[in-house]
Amino acid sequence: MKKHLLGGCLVASLLLLSGCGSGTTNQTVYVQSVGDILGYDTTATQFSGTVESSKSQKIEKDDDKTIDEIKVQQGDSVKKGQVLFTYNKDSLQISVDSAKLEVESIQNKISSYQQQIAQLKKDKKAAGKSEQLSYNLQIQEAQLDLSSEQYNLKKKQKELDDLQKDLQNADVVAEADGVVQSISSDNSSDNSGAFMTILQTGAYKIKGQVSELEVGELEQDAEVTIHSRIDDNKTWTGTISQVDTNGAVADSDENSMNSDQNTDNTASKYTFYVVPDTQDGMMIGQHVYITVGKQETDKGIWLNADYVVRDGDTAYVWLANTNGVLEKRTVTIGRHNEEANTYEITDGLTLDDYLAFPTDDCKEGEKTTVSQADDSSEDTSGDVGSAAMSVEEGAS
Numbered sequence: 001m002k003k004h005l006l007g008g009c010l011v012a013s014l015l016l017l018s019g020c021g022s023g024t025t026n027q028t029v030y031v032q033s034v035g036d037i038l039g040y041d042t043t044a045t046q047f048s049g050t051v052e053s054s055k056s057q058k059i060e061k062d063d064d065k066t067i068d069e070i071k072v073q074q075g076d077s078v079k080k081g082q083v084l085f086t087y088n089k090d091s092l093q094i095s096v097d098s099a100k101l102e103v104e105s106i107q108n109k110i111s112s113y114q115q116q117i118a119q120l121k122k123d124k125k126a127a128g129k130s131e132q133l134s135y136n137l138q139i140q141e142a143q144l145d146l147s148s149e150q151y152n153l154k155k156k157q158k159e160l161d162d163l164q165k166d167l168q169n170a171d172v173v174a175e176a177d178g179v180v181q182s183i184s185s186d187n188s189s190d191n192s193g194a195f196m197t198i199l200q201t202g203a204y205k206i207k208g209q210v211s212e213l214e215v216g217e218l219e220q221d222a223e224v225t226i227h228s229r230i231d232d233n234k235t236w237t238g239t240i241s242q243v244d245t246n247g248a249v250a251d252s253d254e255n256s257m258n259s260d261q262n263t264d265n266t267a268s269k270y271t272f273y274v275v276p277d278t279q280d281g282m283m284i285g286q287h288v289y290i291t292v293g294k295q296e297t298d299k300g301i302w303l304n305a306d307y308v309v310r311d312g313d314t315a316y317v318w319l320a321n322t323n324g325v326l327e328k329r330t331v332t333i334g335r336h337n338e339e340a341n342t343y344e345i346t347d348g349l350t351l352d353d354y355l356a357f358p359t360d361d362c363k364e365g366e367k368t369t370v371s372q373a374d375d376s377s378e379d380t381s382g383d384v385g386s387a388a389m390s391v392e393e394g395a396s
Contacts, residue, residue, distance in 0.1 A: 020318070020357070020363075027361075028367050028369050029356045029362070029367065029368045029369070030356065030370070030371040031320045031355055031356045031368045031369070031371065032370065032371045033351070033353070033354050034301065034303070034351050034352070034353050034354075034355055035351035037304070037355060038303070038351070045214060045291065046227070046289040046290065047208045047209070047214075047218075047272075047290045047291075048208060048287065048288070048289060048290070049206040049208035049209075049274065049287070049288050049289070050206065050208075050286070050288070051204050051283060051284055051285065051288065052199070052204065052206070052284065053199035054200075054203045054204060054205040054275075055176075055200040055203045056178075056197055056198060056199050057174065057176065057178065057197070058194035059172060059194060059195055059198070060194060060195055061184070062087070062166075065087040065088065066087065067087060068086045068087060068088040068089065069085060069086050070085040070183065071084060071085055072084050072183075073180065073183070074180050074181070074182060074183050075180060076179070077178075078174045078177065078178055078179070078198065079174065080174055080176050081173050081174065082173060082174050083171045084173060084180075084196060084198075085172050085196070086170055086171050086172070087166070087170045088170075092163065092167045092170055095163050096160065096163045099156060099159055100160060102156050103153065103156050103157055103160055106149055106152050106153045106156055109149045110150060113143075113145050113146035113149060116142050117139055117143060117146065120135055120138050120139045120142060121135075121139060124136070124139070174198055176198075176200045176202075177201045178198040178200040178201050179198070180196065180197075181197040181199045182194070182196065182197045183195070183196050184196070199284055202279065203279075204279050204282050204284070205273050205275055206226065206238065206273065206275075206276065207271060208274065208290055209269045209272070210243075210269065210272055211267045211269055211270075212248075212268040212269070212270065215243065215270050218243050218272055218292065219240065219243070220240055220241065220243055221240065222239070222240045223237065223239055223292075224237070224238050224239065224274055224290050224291060224292055225238075225293060226274065226276060226289070227288060227290070227291065228281075228286075228288060232351070232352075233301075233346075233350075234281060236276045236278055236279075236282070237276070237278075238276040238290075239274065239277070240272060240273070240274055241273045241275045242272060242273045243272040244270055244271045244272065244273075245270050248268035248269060248270060249270065249271050301345040301351065302337060302340070302343070302344055303317075303345050303349070304340075304341060304342055305336075305341045305342060305343055306341075306357070306358075307355055307357065307358065308331070308333065308343050308345075314330060315330070315331055315332070315333045315343075316329055316330045316331060317329055317331055317349065317355055318356040318357075318358050319353050319354055319355050319356065320353075320354040320356070320368040324368055325365050325366060325367055326356060326362060326363065326365060326366040326367075327364055328362075328364055329349070330348060331348035332345070332346045332347035333346065334346045354368065354370065
């Protein structure tokens with residue numbers, strides 16, 4: 001609501017700074033960016049970032065087993081419980097059958113020793129005193145053999161249980177929904193000990209890079225706004241969780257881009273991480289822009305009604321097009337805030353567009369220049385055209 005009221009309060013002064021002229025020939029029309037009209041800081045530095053998973057499933061390969069089939073490929077989306085790869089069940093079944101035979105053999109030995117001990121005790125009772133010592137020694141020896149086999153049975157039974165569990169788990173499955181990030185090419189674990197890595201979806205972080213010249217702009221726990229690269233109206237809020245200044249990272253085309261074109265390309269880059277407040281619409285690998293500070297991203301663009309011209313069911317605004325000349329642009333309006341006298345613009349307008357205040361003198365094709373509210377009274381129609389062009393290209 002504060003932004004709505006701010007937009008309304010600014011209009012009175014903006015009427016003096018932007019708008020169509022008084023009907024003179026070849027007049028120059030003053031325009032101003034939508035962001036400035038709404039009171040947004042559109043000059044804030046943008047940092048590029050990439051959406052990553054904050055959780056992953058790293059699967060190690062059992063080197064004692066043979067992989068029978070890998071059922072997924074790198075980049076595949078997987079669901080919880082989906083089979084990723086299988087071990088050879090035939091070899092596992094052979095091991096299970098062999099262990100069962102050994103268990104059965106030990107059980108037979110134990111039974112034989114138990115019978116032997118029972119018979120020796122019976123014979124001892126019937127024997128004379130001179131034979132008692134001999135029977136005691138035989139019984140003790142049989143009991144030691146029995147204890148040894150009982151221990152062996154426990155070991156072999158544990159081995160059998162493990163083998164049966166391996167057979168039951170011969171199908172290795174995903175623990176959660178995710179994306180296959182990597183699969184070892186030679187069926188062995190990589191340097192991290194993982195044969196396969198699954199990045200879990202639904203638990204995201206954003207990895208960005210910042211130049212050493214601008215790292216001072218970022219602080220841990222600072223609030224940020226995350227902007228979609230392909231949809232100007234899609235934004236999220238978040239918090240910087242870490243700024244890693246302990247070591248410089250290698251430059252990359254994906255993460256080193258910055259809105260400041262004067263940044264020294266030789267400057268070191270450092271990594272920082274952002275935790276988004278919500279993740280609706282985000283995807284692993286998605287590229288985004290990050291600006292420090294929060295905006296009322298859920299409110300959209302609320303433009304003062306004086307800028308919106310209604311013609312029946314159609315609504316339009318006057319703005320500078322990609323060539324820096326005046327154009328009548330149709331927009332889609334949503335709700336109307338009667339208190340602030342603003343319209344929600346749901347389509348057809350971005351914060352980077354440049355608007356003229358509509359009057360009866362507005363005519364398409366007139367030359368435009370940025371108003372003094374943008375700190376420029378010079379003819380900057382070329383700049384306006386370039387700014388508008390970059391917005392159009394980014395939206396394509």
